[in-house]
Amino acid sequence: MFHAVIMAGGSGTRFWPASRAMFPKQFLRLGGDRSLIQATVDRIQGLIPHERTQIVTNQQLVGLVREQLPELPLACVLGEPCKRDTAPCIALAAGLAYRQDPDAIQVVMPSDHVIQTDADFQAGLRLAERLVLDRPERIVTFGIRPTYPATAFGYIQQDPSRPVEPSPAANVGNHTPSLPRVVPTAVQQFREKPTLEVAQEFLRSGQYLWNAGIFVWRAKTILDAIRRYAGEIMGPIDKIVAAADSTDFPTVLAEQFPLIQGRSIDYAVMEKYPEVVVVPAPFAWDDVGNWNSLARLVPADTEGNHVVGEHLSLDSTNCVVQSSGNHLVVLAGVSNLVVVQTDDATLIANRDQEELVRKIVPALQSRRQDLV
Amino acid sequence: MFHAVIMAGGSGTRFWPASRAMFPKQFLRLGGDRSLIQATVDRIQGLIPHERTQIVTNQQLVGLVREQLPELPLACVLGEPCKRDTAPCIALAAGLAYRQDPDAIQVVMPSDHVIQTDADFQAGLRLAERLVLDRPERIVTFGIRPTYPATAFGYIQQDPSRPVEPSPAANVGNHTPSLPRVVPTAVQQFREKPTLEVAQEFLRSGQYLWNAGIFVWRAKTILDAIRRYAGEIMGPIDKIVAAADSTDFPTVLAEQFPLIQGRSIDYAVMEKYPEVVVVPAPFAWDDVGNWNSLARLVPADTEGNHVVGEHLSLDSTNCVVQSSGNHLVVLAGVSNLVVVQTDDATLIANRDQEELVRKIVPALQSRRQDLV
Numbered sequence: 144m145f146h147a148v149i150m151a152g153g154s155g156t157r158f159w160p161a162s163r164a165m166f167p168k169q170f171l172r173l174g175g176d177r178s179l180i181q182a183t184v185d186r187i188q189g190l191i192p193h194e195r196t197q198i199v200t201n202q203q204l205v206g207l208v209r210e211q212l213p214e215l216p217l218a219c220v221l222g223e224p225c226k227r228d229t230a231p232c233i234a235l236a237a238g239l240a241y242r243q244d245p246d247a248i249q250v251v252m253p254s255d256h257v258i259q260t261d262a263d264f265q266a267g268l269r270l271a272e273r274l275v276l277d278r279p280e281r282i283v284t285f286g287i288r289p290t291y292p293a294t295a296f297g298y299i300q301q302d303p304s305r306p307v308e309p310s311p312a313a314n315v316g317n318h319t320p321s322l323p324r325v326v327p328t329a330v331q332q333f334r335e336k337p338t339l340e341v342a343q344e345f346l347r348s349g350q351y352l353w354n355a356g357i358f359v360w361r362a363k364t365i366l367d368a369i370r371r372y373a374g375e376i377m378g379p380i381d382k383i384v385a386a387a388d389s390t391d392f393p394t395v396l397a398e399q400f401p402l403i404q405g406r407s408i409d410y411a412v413m414e415k416y417p418e419v420v421v422v423p424a425p426f427a428w429d430d431v432g433n434w435n436s437l438a439r440l441v442p443a444d445t446e447g448n449h450v451v452g453e454h455l456s457l458d459s460t461n462c463v464v465q466s467s468g469n470h471l472v473v474l475a476g477v478s479n480l481v482v483v484q485t486d487d488a489t490l491i492a493n494r495d496q497e498e499l500v501r502k503i504v505p506a507l508q509s510r511r512q513d514l515v
Numbered sequence: 516m517f518h519a520v521i522m523a524g525g526s527g528t529r530f531w532p533a534s535r536a537m538f539p540k541q542f543l544r545l546g547g548d549r550s551l552i553q554a555t556v557d558r559i560q561g562l563i564p565h566e567r568t569q570i571v572t573n574q575q576l577v578g579l580v581r582e583q584l585p586e587l588p589l590a591c592v593l594g595e596p597c598k599r600d601t602a603p604c605i606a607l608a609a610g611l612a613y614r615q616d617p618d619a620i621q622v623v624m625p626s627d628h629v630i631q632t633d634a635d636f637q638a639g640l641r642l643a644e645r646l647v648l649d650r651p652e653r654i655v656t657f658g659i660r661p662t663y664p665a666t667a668f669g670y671i672q673q674d675p676s677r678p679v680e681p682s683p684a685a686n687v688g689n690h691t692p693s694l695p696r697v698v699p700t701a702v703q704q705f706r707e708k709p710t711l712e713v714a715q716e717f718l719r720s721g722q723y724l725w726n727a728g729i730f731v732w733r734a735k736t737i738l739d740a741i742r743r744y745a746g747e748i749m750g751p752i753d754k755i756v757a758a759a760d761s762t763d764f765p766t767v768l769a770e771q772f773p774l775i776q777g778r779s780i781d782y783a784v785m786e787k788y789p790e791v792v793v794v795p796a797p798f799a800w801d802d803v804g805n806w807n808s809l810a811r812l813v814p815a816d817t818e819g820n821h822v823v824g825e826h827l828s829l830d831s832t833n834c835v836v837q838s839s840g841n842h843l844v845v846l847a848g849v850s851n852l853v854v855v856q857t858d859d860a861t862l863i864a865n866r867d868q869e870e871l872v873r874k875i876v877p878a879l880q881s882r883r884q885d886l887v
Contacts, residue, residue, distance in 0.1 A: 160845070455878060457871045471860040471886055473532070473875055476868030480849065482861075488843040489856050491863055496848030499829045503845055506827060514843055 145272060146247045146362070147191045148236040149183050151200040151208060151254035152223055156504035157433045160488035161465065164515050169255040170207055173431060174441040174451050180254040181211055186261045190268060193219060197239065199232050224397045227405035230412065234369050234376050238384035241362040248275055252357045256430050257440060263426035271359035273309045274327060274420055282368070282416055283359040284330070285424045286352025292342035295432060297354035297409060298334040299421050305329035307420045330419040333409055352421060354409065355428055365412070373411040379403050433497045434481040437463045448474070463494065488514050517644060518619045518734070519563045520608040521555050523572040523580060523626035524595055528876035529805040532860035533837065536887050541627040542579055545803060546813040546823050552626040553583055558633045562640060565591060569611065570626070571604045596769045599777035602784065606741050606748050610756035613734040620647055621737070624729045628802050629812060635798035643731035645681045646699060646792055654740070654788055655731040656702070657796045658724025664714035667804060669726035669781060670706040671793050677701035679792045702791040705781055724793060726781065727800055737784070745783040751775050805869045806853040809835045820846070835866065860886050
């Protein structure tokens with residue numbers, strides 16, 4: 144049966160002031176009706192029921208997850224006592240799923256991306272599931288066709304000489320006419336975030352896809368793989384999973400989880416695993432990496448501004464604006480700005496220098512801890 | 516005895532969002548500890564006591580004046596039932612002062628300018644008083660040495676062939692070494708706001724001063740002048756003044772004042788009066804016409820921004836920033852902006868297009884009456 148793992152432990156500083164240490168990006172709406180994490184849960188509706196959906200987040204964010212996702216049973220939200228990157232998180236989620244259902248097939252995905260449409264995403268998941276059912280040892284990952292030489296993503300090199308054909312019954316994911324035909328292939332290699340020159344080379348070659356961190360596998364397969372390639376993770380994980388149904392679980396989790404060394408699943412397993420298949424994503428994907436991304440998510444108004452909230456524009460264009468509540472943001476004779484208003488802080492940034500936004504939170508640590 | 520009239524009926528839209536219809540510019544602090552109207556009252560302290568200070572404002576602003584100036588006796592604040600420009604306001608204040616003190620000498624001044632220092636201003640007033648004591652028919656006005664060809668002010672042409680020497684005892688106002696020697700002269704003519712070309716001509720000639728709307732006269736003199744040159748004003752004013760000590764006063768004021776046609780004192784009297792003396796102001800003056808003015812009032816910080824309130828700047832310069840309360844405004848990679856944050860609205864404007872700010876309030880009339 145299909146299970147879902149939604150990784151929601153991320154924190155970031157690029158959506159300050161809307162995001163805060165205790166309210167990170169995945170909880171923001173960013174122009175939509177639902178927050179990114181809510182949309183992530185919505186996205187699998189009809190394919191994977193809530194009871195088989197596991198949200199793994201930071202312990203301090205468990206309350207916020209429950210507030211935003213009251214429809215989920217309490218047991219679906221797991222709080223890590225500390226940050227340990229993706230491999231321990233995935234090992235724990237796989238261990239828990241395997242204990243419940245030895246045949247569990249899992250989709251693992253981040254909680255802070257925008258994916259459209261839900262139907263296209265589910266078609267992609269069904270294709271991946273078929274590929275795993277065809278060969279249980281397979282790990283399936285989705286790759287995003289790059290549109291520019293991004294240096295902020297890892298890449299996956301396809302091996303065009305080794306296409307992977309799913310068994311016919313599952314030939315789904317090619318139903319959206321606007322999307323290119325999906326041809327899964329074996330993975331030649333995983334590559335970490337490249338330099339600009341290397342990224343340009345990747346783009347030219349046509350063989351590289353962005354690594355979106357979305358995986359489909361049998362829980363047993365990834366557990367075996369972690370045990371083989373990063374076995375030291377499994378000691379603590381086995382103890383935690385063994386305590387899953389006991390009242391000791393929180394104590395064991397709090398004691399054992401911090402003993403694990405943090406590692407990413409890409410580094411711990413993917414780069415070494417021999418049977419990884421990459422599926423060019425049959426869905427639209429956006430990592431929503433910073434405020435500029437809002438310009439892609441929110442259509443421009445008649446003045447050419449991308450606006451969420453109350454706003455008046457006079458001779459102003461090409462701005463990204465978000466205001467909260469009933470607060471009015473007025474632009475007069477300006478262009479190319481990001482303006483984000485919240486109750487206690489307002490950001491005015493040059494759209495061409497968005498990297499500066501990441502410096503704000505560190506600069507506030509000593510001065511205005513209340514705004515971090 | 517010296518009496519003061521502070522005209523505080525003004526409303527404006529150039530300090531939106533800090534100023535509102537019910538909270539106009541004179542009530543703003545604009546970088547100082549005291550609001551402009553508070554500073555105006557402070558400015559004459561020691562020279563004119565509160566009991567001889569009359570604030571004339573809009574009826575709807577009386578409460579706000581009292582809140583900001585609790586030290587003033589209640590009778591010092593007079594609320595006009597409607598806007599009628601400066602001539603009716605001055606006629607009423609002169610009538611009331613004359614009734615109380617037939618020898619009253621009045622200084623009449625706006626409430627929304629910045630003047631420094633108080634000592635220099637008082638020196639100027641003492642000089643003007645002496646000029647009036649020397650010849651009781653005189654009207655004395657202060658002229659500001661122009662620093663650029665402003666089109667937003669009226670001008671006063673000096674007549675250098677007719678210098679006016681005060682009697683020696685009162686030769687004050689020349690005591691501040693940094694200020695040029697003050698040579699009062701007769702006024703050749705008053706000129707309304709000029710075109711840019713004309714303003715440039717005024718500047719070149721060296722004979723024109725800005726009309727700052729500050730006058731010194733005997734109450735009797737200005738009453739006689741209004742009666743002569745704009746007599747129709749005095750019918751209602753005489754009725755109002757006659758009711759000054761009666762319980763009918765509010766009713767008579769409400770009935771009679773609106774009957775007067777609104778006119779400026781410059782147009783009604785000054786342009787026609789034969790004995791006007793202009794004193795080049797022996798004090799620093801700023802009309803604080805818009806948010807850009809804050810750059811003159813608030814010294815630049817180390818990044819070159821002029822900031823009132825909580826602020827963090829990253830690679831940003833030449834901005835004028837005002838935030839309220841504990842709210843933090845962060846600038847990242849921007850320059851040459853005006854940023855004004857209030858509880859319910861935020862302005863981001865190009866400093867070179869500040870004229871756009873005046874268009875905001877009209878644009879909000881139909882959409883957000885709550886912010887006007």
